[in-house]
Amino acid sequence: MSETAARRRATMVEVAHAAGVSVMTVSYTYGRPERVSADTRARVREAAERLGYPGPHPGARSLRRGRTGTLGVVLGEHLTYAFDDPQATRFLSGVAGVCADHGMALTLVPITGGPSDVDRVTEAAVDGFVVWTTADDDPVIDAIAATGLPAVVHGGPRRDGLSFVAVDDRAAAEAVGREVFAGARRPAVLSFPLDRDRISTVTFGAATAGTVPGAASGIDPDATTAGAASGIDPDAATFRVTRRRLLGFRDAWAKAGGEWSQVRVAVCSINSAREAEALAAELLTGPDACDAIAAMGDELALGTLRTAARLGFAVPGDVTVSGWDDTDAAAPAGLTTVAQSLRDQGARCARIALGRLTSTDRDAEVAWNLVRRASTRRSQRRRAQP
Structure with a gap:
């Protein structure tokens, strides 16, 4: 393979041609491997490795599925807060446990207080949001609501249309x-x-x-x-x-x-x-x-x-x-x-954002x-x- 070809990303069509299979078979090899025989999967992956094909782009897969497989946690803090504060760590542990149980990834979306916060939230490739407590006037709350994605706020503020979890x-x-x-x-x-x-x-x-x-x-x-x-x-x-x-x-x-x-x-x-x-x-x-x-x-x-x-x-x-x-x-x-159990509250927030709780469970007292x-x-x- 030439140096120019090495720099260019190989395509699924090229892998299909090299492996002697259809493009759909290549797609199934990566996305639904149970529908492809072991010998064919091995032939496709050998061709992909030889051509330097890394697999379908995650963004393209997400567009086809209509979901990203990722839950976003919006921190009303700098990113290091998630690791420095013991209460935040417990809360995130609860969120992460639910994500692991449901095969979901977890994305931390830190808030800096700057004008880029709203863009960072609206551009996040996630299926829903869990919001760690922030101020009533934080513009990211309105930005999250505007996405139309499932979202739950922990601690505050309360907003119509957004689920809410907190102790009294x-x-x-x-x-x-x-x-x-x-x-x-x-x-x-x-x-x-x-x-x-x-x-x-x-x-x-x-x-x-x-x-x-x-x-x-x-x-x-x-x-x-x-x-x-x-x-x-x-x-x-x-x-x-x-x-x-x-x-x-x-x-x-x-x-x-x-x-x-x-x-x-x-x-x-x-x-x-x-x-x-x-x-x-x-x-x-x-x-x-x-x-x-x-x-x-x-x-x-x-x-x-x-x-x-x-x-x-x-x-x-x-x-x-x-x-x-x-x-x-x-x-x-x-x-x-x-x-109070912030780990349990984090897990509850994650289940709400992922649609895993009934309306009765969502409204139960913490x-x-x-x-x-x-x-x-x-x-x-x-x-x-x-």
Whole structure:
């Protein structure tokens, strides 16, 4: 074969001629091999290898079938988040398990916050979408809906025409908030991001940062104290998960007889234990040091526990701490938390996107439960009772 021919992609017609079979036989060899005898398949593949024919183009096969055999997962995060965040990893494991069971491939579609996000979504060669939680104003949600493909959103936002899977974040936050805030005088919340700007109070709490939060974040700069803000309006959060959990914590503190303006909220830009350690150091020091910290994730709570230990605080004697998700590290740390299975939720999202669940199953409530451990005082009192 000449150098020119080697550079040119061989065609199915040429393979059929070289093997002495029809073009349909070559097509069946690759797409429906059970319809071709073993000897003929071997003759076709020998000819294909000799001509340098790699097989039918995947895109052409997809057009003929009307499907790609791939499920797209849209991350409202940078791509590395899927591997760095333990909760995202569990969720994706659930999605991947269903894809494996049904012979589907999995494509991760990361969102960067840039103008290319919509194009990246609309051009994705997938049969359906699973969307990891993103903000209400994220344009990719409308872009996904416009594709007409099956799609399910995990955590938020909710959109007409798109399936939705999430725990009752507000009810769960109230339950764990009542636990961690019991007996507290100066409570605080370690929060997930409020909006797509992902401004952290580590950034604007320090005078050297030179960053002031905008009004859209719901944060009053005048109420900001060394790494936290009081009186954050939960309804201003455009991430549904953050908004619902803030509302639940507000409900819990109100039922304890407190005012929401008393609760300091420290916002993390990502679900990072390291960032939480820095924020917890601000919350636990100074004349108004907090004595109860409700974290929106176990990673944030574990960072808080490390800071408390470093500063010499007893848990729960000096400060109570709660988390969320009941990760593998929560029990050894004695962390009171909200238990939910993100792996099961990922699997459920995948089954919905692939049309494997009935309407009744799709609308079923997602399970969660409060796990009381040694990091809150109520659990201590329960163990002390005969």
